[in-house]
Amino acid sequence: MADEEKREVTANGGQFVKVEVIAQLFGVSVRRVQQLTQEGIIRTTELPGQGRRYELVPTIKTYIQYLSDKAYGKGRSEKEAELKEQKLQAEIALKESQGELHRMRREIAAGKYIDIEEVALDYQKFFVVFKRFALSIPARLVSMVSDQVSPVEARRIEKEMTEEVKRMLNSFVVAGAIEKPEAEKGNAGG
Template sequence: MAETKKNLQSTRTIASLFGVTTRRVEQLKTEGIIQGEGRPIKYDLFPTVKSYIQYLSDKANGREKKATDQENESLKIEAEARFKQAKAEMEELKLQEFKGELHRSEDVEQITTEHVMQVRAMLMALPNKLAVDLAHISTAAEAAERIRKEVQTVLEDLSTFRYDKEAYHKRMRERANMQNKVYDEETP
């Protein structure tokens, strides 16, 4: 049997031929009623028309495939189970956050930014702190030693930085209060 040449048509052409919107043609493709191929999607005219006529005939004669009540109930149960699972996972994450085992990225970013700004302030203070002392020093070795001591002091100050769990919990409570405030304002 000789292979027939495909007559590929655009979604717009098929929509015009069927008397429907292009969106409806896309829905028919998604539902598996008609088949498209390529990018952009094109439809082989003869098989597409034949499939659409078969679909309309089945629909007119009540043979259209419909989901049964049992299938619908099964889908509903699955959706509810996925929803409950997602809700449980969210609550578990909230609990981990409350316990301090998990931190929000925006909190980590804010704490890190504050720490970096503290380091920056300490480094920016060095020139003013050393200017008078270095002006009275006569040798490069003495100046280097004085700078080294001041840098060592800055590094020791930085080494004392510790994670403050209570400060994090305070941020968490403030965020929760802000969320409740927004919720209260939106609720009539």
């Protein structure tokens, strides 16, 4: 009679049982049956008014197949397969990053890369030289036309061109630093 309480027959003829019956048949705890269900190895079916139940024959067949696969090393839950795939992807990424690190170390040792402070210093020197050169352009151009204009006019043209070059240099800011040209520093008093 107690056995009949745990089994029910549905309209399609399948026999549905509670978790305790499956645990007793498999020789495992109720908790282990619940774990097998969570892992997707065996499935339950929702019966109206009776809750979740296991269909007896398909559940037994599925569990036997699971044990067989496990014995021959074939059976792996989806989670295990997914975790193994993630591990492989992580190992691939690790190997690639180690390869990239090794390549960069080799290139650094070969002198392919320059220290950032050295590059910044070189840029600074270059732009100081460039500013001096750019500020000397007005004087050179005025000297080329000095015989065609009066000395006062030549000086005025040179000043206007120098101011325009300074405005252009001030708008040409590199690395957020504006350096005052030496000609401007020297002319501060007069």
